[in-house]
Amino acid sequence: MIGPVWLHLALIAFIAAAFGSGPALARPTLPFGVRIPAGRVGEPAIALARRRYNRGVTAGAVAACAVVLSGWTARIDLVIVGLGVLYAVLGSLAHRTVAAAKRDGDWYAGTRQAVATDTSLRSDPVRPQWILLTPSVLLATVTAVIGLANDTASFSTVFAQVLVVVLVSLLTFAISRARPEIDAARPSRSASRYREYLHGVLSLLLVSAGCVNATLLVVSLQLWEVIETTVPVTIVAYLPLLAASIAWLGFSLKSGDAGHRLSPADGEPETRYEQRDDDRHWYAAGMVYLNRDDPALLVHRRVGTYWTLNLGHPVSWLVLAAVAVVGVLAGFGFVALPSKGG
Template identity: 85%
Template sequence: MIWPVWLRLALIAFIAAAFGSAPALARPTLPFGVRIPAGRTGEAVITLVRRRYNRGIAAGAVVACAVVLTGWTTRIDLVIAGLVVAYSLFGSLAHRSIATAKRDGDWYAGTRQAVATDTSLRSDPVRPQWILLAPAVALAVVTAVIGLVKSMANFSTVLAQVLLVVLVPLPAIAISRARPEIDAARPSGSASRYREYLHGVLSLLLVSAGCANATLLVVSLQLWGLVETTVPVTIVAYLPLLAAFIAWIGFSVRSGDAGHRLSPTADEPENRYEQRDDDRHWYAAGMVYLNRNDPALLVHRRVGTYWTLNLGHPIAWLVLAAVAVAGVLAGFGVVNLPIKGG
């Protein structure tokens, strides 16, 4: 399938915007995944690195658009893959530059590092609002009933809906019990922000399951030949997923990385402590975490609005093995994925 030029250009613009906005959404004390003291956030080297990174993002987008417009290749997947690799390299170089300046300048000299926690997150945790999963369950039931009434043989989409209903609660429970992001410099304010952030993430996760099942309902009707596979119907089918996607973007922009943009419930003066967070346990510019001495299974990434597994935890490898097995089974056709036309 050859995508129209305007759609390929729009995809390039989206990738560039996603990578370009990431540093702006990051916590001030974590520029490009490097933990720094709050008093060093205005360092000239950070401003310079940001400027170079933004120039690289713009240059990459221009080159990719030129490739598309000149018709050098119609393989938009190769263009996007090259763009993502280039942008990831720019981010890695920015991370290395700030890490080097931090090390050479001994930015933590004279500071007192500490770790803060909110015990109320254990005694009074942020619980998922399970009622938000009700639409996903109802849509799965409706789809199954329609399939049974019409005596359909292919129930792959219904299986996908059921899997969503069963599997989505698992990350919701895990995230609600993940290690909280509490800033030792402002423990009370950061704890209230994290609570609000966690509540928003859990709610969006459950609502997104309903949006996905709404899309699968329409896809099922197309698959079974109960509605025509026309462009308008296909657009309607994917509108719920688009709505969920826009909601996630809006939430990410409003809350920022780990909710640092949210307003705390009360004013709190900054104390003399700095957040303790050892760089030695973080890899791939703050996206991969490995610490065998940390009992936490899930930790919030230094980069991005999501969590990552602690690869130093034995259960993390069991989870990765299960995902790998499921991928292999799907690749060999043992597990059938929903495909239009049967």
């Protein structure tokens, strides 16, 4: 992965900013993936974990930039991987720090724990705006027509576009019916926030499918030599992906993790309950969920704007097996991937 030094520095800055903003966007009662009572969000141990994490993120970014500026750019991919591993370790250490303070201080002692749900999300669910999927379908159709007109064209990119449409449709349907994130301390307010948050996620997901297929259209034209492969054309090809990334970033900054930064319409007073402590079902610093007693297939991760599979659900293993099979087939060449010259 060889390219301009400024591009490598920009990539390092982006990764550092993404990891560094994580704690700020996380729900206050889930610092570094640890569930805590609302009254404990100002604990010194949490502030200490954040300071150590932020210093580590900054130090890692500075070290990576120093390596790039020293002239070692031939294996920038190793620098990026190393930086990602470092940040993952820092997050795990911060998670352990907060979890230890919670355990030693018995933060949930004397609290009344509960779980809240919003039945209106079943009777009146957030319905995906399927019309937003139209551009991705049209772009795939246009690409297929151009490919048919070009006798030497390979349809690997067209298959990729169709796969994008199918996968995004399935993911949108699954997320719209995933278990909602409702806080027992303020159930009405959190339900209102989650509904607004879910609407934004589903809309962005469908729009992003169109952005991906727009990029694949230009890539197809380059592979089929319908248009010349030049730097300006390549830049134009990836502009839709850049636009989608900026949109997701802006939405994440506005909404926060699971929409906790959104402003609900009501001023609901806080209840006497705390959200149930379910740390025992979460692993890898809040990244992996396993609960055989939970019927939910998809649950919102404790870190980031996305969902994860409940590994305690049998269907989740079927999904993982299907992904593994596709990966193996692609590795052995049975599934064609887009490449220069088809």
